[in-house]
Amino acid sequence: MSDRLVIRPATAADAEAIDSVVRAAFAGTDFGHQGEAELVRMIEADGDALVSLVAERHGLIVGHVLFSYMNVEADGAPLSAAGLAPVSVVPEVQGQGIGDALIRAGLDSLREQGVAISFVLGHENYYPRFGYSPVLAARFASPFAGPHFMAMMLDSGAPWPLGGRADYAPAFGRMG
Numbered sequence: 198m199s200d201r202l203v204i205r206p207a208t209a210a211d212a213e214a215i216d217s218v219v220r221a222a223f224a225g226t227d228f229g230h231q232g233e234a235e236l237v238r239m240i241e242a243d244g245d246a247l248v249s250l251v252a253e254r255h256g257l258i259v260g261h262v263l264f265s266y267m268n269v270e271a272d273g274a275p276l277s278a279a280g281l282a283p284v285s286v287v288p289e290v291q292g293q294g295i296g297d298a299l300i301r302a303g304l305d306s307l308r309e310q311g312v313a314i315s316f317v318l319g320h321e322n323y324y325p326r327f328g329y330s331p332v333l334a335a336r337f338a339s340p341f342a343g344p345h346f347m348a349m350m351l352d353s354g355a356p357w358p359l360g361g362r363a364d365y366a367p368a369f370g371r372m373g
């Protein structure tokens with residue numbers, strides 16, 4: 198079995214393994230791990246998943262990232278958008294670049310789909326390395342607005358919208 202990390206699109210057969218990975222990743226965090234696993238299931242069930250990738254090592258799924266549809270308006274027009282959440286790596290192999298590889302592959306896949314902008318709600322020390330900026334996100338009205346709310350244009354040469362509104366997929370509103 199291959200020693201290297203394989204990043205590939207998730208399939209329906211991966212659902213249980215993804216559930217375990219998400220629970221394990223969030224078990225020691227302040228976020229409800231039950232909630233994050235439930236969120237993944239709801240987004241998939243609603244058909245709002247845009248990109249779902251797994252990281253596999255030795256044939257085992259050790260990480261997962263999900264990007265979901267967002268309803269975004271920028272400068273008075275709809276803008277295709279994807280929210281990054283959640284990203285999960287099992288504790289045993291955290292800090293080895295797996296989360297990094299999942300997020301970069303996910304962003305590439307969004308670019309291939311022609312998605313214009315991505316948002317994330319997360320740690321301000323982690324996401325800027327991928328290009329996410331709290332300054333760009335602050336231009337968008339959102340219930341999640343704050344220092345942890347970041348955004349990036351997927352085409353780094355694209356001009357930043359001056360203002361707008363950003364709403365996550367309905368599943369986020371059903372989080373307990």
Ligand SMILES: CC(C)(COP(=O)(O)OP(=O)(O)OC[C@H]1O[C@@H](n2cnc3c(N)ncnc32)[C@H](O)[C@@H]1OP(=O)(O)O)[C@@H](O)C(=O)NCCC(=O)NCCS
Pocket residue numbers: 222223226283284285286287290291292293294295296297298318319320322323
């Ligand atoms: C956040 C997470 C997906 C990052 O994946 P990863 O494979 O561990 O991260 P990488 O190896 O790509 O990057 C390491 C960076 O992640 C950060 N990090 C977060 N949790 C970490 C951990 N337990 N161990 C090491 N680094 C961690 C560090 O700040 C590190 O930054 P540095 O490069 O400046 O040292 C993963 O740690 C995880 O699943 N955490 C629990 C779930 C979570 O909090 N998800 C994000 C919610 S918004």
